[in-house]
Amino acid sequence: xxxxxxxxxxxxxxxxxxxxxxxxxxxxxxxxxxxxxxxxxxxxxxxxxxxxxxxxxxxxxxxxxxxxxxxxxxxxxxxxxxxxxxxxxxxxxxxxxxxxxxxxxxxxxxxxxxxxxxxxxxxxxxxxxxxxxxxxxxxxxxxxxxxxxxxxxxxxxxxxxxxxxxxxxxxxxxxxxxxxxxxxxxxxxxxxxxxxxxxxxxxxxxxxxxxxxxxxx
Amino acid sequence: xxxxxxxxxxxxxxxxxxxxxxxxxxxxxxxxxxxxxxxxxxxxxxxxxxxxxxxxxxxxxxxxxxxxxxxxxxxxxxxxxxxxxxxxxxxxxxxxxxxxxxxxxxxxxxxxxxxxxxxxxxxxxxxxxxxxxxxxxxxxxxxxxxxxxxxxxxxxxxxxxxxxxxxxxxxxxxxxxxxxxxxxxxxxxxxxxxxxxxxxxxxxxxxxxxxxxxxxx
DNA sequence: TATGACAAAGATGTATACAACATGATTCTG
DNA sequence: CAGAATCATGTTGTATACATCTTTGTCATA
Numbered sequence: 001x002x003x004x005x006x007x008x009x010x011x012x013x014x015x016x017x018x019x020x021x022x023x024x025x026x027x028x029x030x031x032x033x034x035x036x037x038x039x040x041x042x043x044x045x046x047x048x049x050x051x052x053x054x055x056x057x058x059x060x061x062x063x064x065x066x067x068x069x070x071x072x073x074x075x076x077x078x079x080x081x082x083x084x085x086x087x088x089x090x091x092x093x094x095x096x097x098x099x100x101x102x103x104x105x106x107x108x109x110x111x112x113x114x115x116x117x118x119x120x121x122x123x124x125x126x127x128x129x130x131x132x133x134x135x136x137x138x139x140x141x142x143x144x145x146x147x148x149x150x151x152x153x154x155x156x157x158x159x160x161x162x163x164x165x166x167x168x169x170x171x172x173x174x175x176x177x178x179x180x181x182x183x184x185x186x187x188x189x190x191x192x193x194x195x196x197x198x199x200x201x202x203x204x205x206x207x208x209x210x211x212x213x214x215x216x217x
Numbered sequence: 218x219x220x221x222x223x224x225x226x227x228x229x230x231x232x233x234x235x236x237x238x239x240x241x242x243x244x245x246x247x248x249x250x251x252x253x254x255x256x257x258x259x260x261x262x263x264x265x266x267x268x269x270x271x272x273x274x275x276x277x278x279x280x281x282x283x284x285x286x287x288x289x290x291x292x293x294x295x296x297x298x299x300x301x302x303x304x305x306x307x308x309x310x311x312x313x314x315x316x317x318x319x320x321x322x323x324x325x326x327x328x329x330x331x332x333x334x335x336x337x338x339x340x341x342x343x344x345x346x347x348x349x350x351x352x353x354x355x356x357x358x359x360x361x362x363x364x365x366x367x368x369x370x371x372x373x374x375x376x377x378x379x380x381x382x383x384x385x386x387x388x389x390x391x392x393x394x395x396x397x398x399x400x401x402x403x404x405x406x407x408x409x410x411x412x413x414x415x416x417x418x419x420x421x422x423x424x425x426x427x428x429x430x431x432x433x434x
Numbered sequence: 435t436a437t438g439a440c441a442a443a444g445a446t447g448t449a450t451a452c453a454a455c456a457t458g459a460t461t462c463t464g
Numbered sequence: 465c466a467g468a469a470t471c472a473t474g475t476t477g478t479a480t481a482c483a484t485c486t487t488t489g490t491c492a493t494a
Binding site for chain 2: 445
Binding site for chain 2: 477486
């Protein structure tokens with residue numbers, strides 16, 4: 001008897017489904033039928049089930065008894081809330097990053113900032129926005145604050161689509177770049193207070209921008 | 218044929234297992250064998266499985282492939298991290314509570330503070346500590362900040378045992394009471410800045426206390 | 435005695451089958 | 465024709481059985 005292709009592991013399925021939700025392959029409110037996912041992921045229904053439970057706990061999926069799972073829709077108000085929490089957490093990691101970053105890490109961060117400057121000056125706002133995300137991630141790494149990092153990761157997954165729109169808001173790209181430069185400078189100078197301050201200033205601006213976008217989706 | 222007692226629903230099992238972990242019925246590093254839990258909870262192994270997956274995502278349980286689940290052990294360093302994040306989140310909800318609380322809610326909060334004062338003066342520190350937790354929960358409710366509340370809830374579940382020891386640290390009960398009184402007063406006065414400030418001061422003290430307890434469990 | 439192979443036991447991961455439930459179409463009734 | 469009851473379909477929830485892996489204990493051998 002031939003062996004069936006032995007299906008992917010739970011964590012692989014978790015990551016695949018998660019990224020599909022985050023990058024918009026699966027749209028909010030879309031039904032997630034267990035059998036369909038099982039076939040798509042090459043896994044059993046049981047595996048899909050636990051994955052859905054985890055994603056529910058993470059806030060990416062909504063489940064209702066006997067009615068199945070759907071991609072969770074993040075309202076505008078909730079996006080603001082999430083950004084507020086993010087702001088608080090990013091202040092923590094900025095502070096720790098200033099205290100704990102190695103020289104190599106700082107060099108890499110500054111290199112990344114230079115790359116962002118290029119993209120910004122070229123007017124390539126999509127690449128710039130990607131660099132933005134990478135910068136925040138690298139700061140989180142440098143902080144070595146496991147708890148804050150983990151929470152930030154789940155929060156970020158929930159408002160990626162919104163972040164896109166804030167960074168591209170008219171007239172926001174130049175201030176955004178200057179704010180990021182200030183953060184990098186503070187961390188490079190090992191000044192924890194300045195790092196926290198710069199980060200708070202940056203995110204409070206993003207927050208204001210988002211609050212004003214009441215008309216958005 | 219007689220109907221078997223028809224098993225509890227997933228959410229019931231989730232809550233029951235969760236509280237068992239939080240209140241210490243199940244100790245850290247203890248193995249969680251699916252069949253045993255299934256019998257204890259009166260549910261199927263499949264249900265237990267999804268519950269364990271959720272609790273893992275929440276940080277209360279650790280799972281390893283083919284090796285089962287255990288109650289997660291929270292290290293001292295992690296307890297400090299968690300408290301730092303809590304501090305940031307509690308500042309947010311304190312601010313919003315000051316802005317959004319109704320008169321009835323404020324009256325109830327002040328009543329609770331009075332009760333805590335009694336218990337404190339009676340030297341009943343266990344009841345006082347319970348009141349402490351209830352006060353923080355009521356502030357979280359008043360804030361109407363769903364996101365921060367949800368995260369705080371999961372974080373609190375992870376360092377309950379530590380909190381107990383900080384509140385009972387020698388000489389900490391009187392300052393603790395004064396700090397809580399200041400928070401209540403600020404919220405009652407609808408002063409968001411003062412509320413955030415008082416909360417930050419309070420939790421930074423708790424944080425310091427915890428940092429000094431290197432010898433603890 | 436120490437060490438390594440090997441088998442037995444126990445637990446987890448997965449497939450299958452079936453029962454419980456929600457939903458929407460169909461039929462019956464006034 | 466309107467509305468309620470009924471049935472058909474599809475999906476989720478659960479039980480069972482089995483495969484797979486880890487762990488432990490045994491035994492032979494140097």
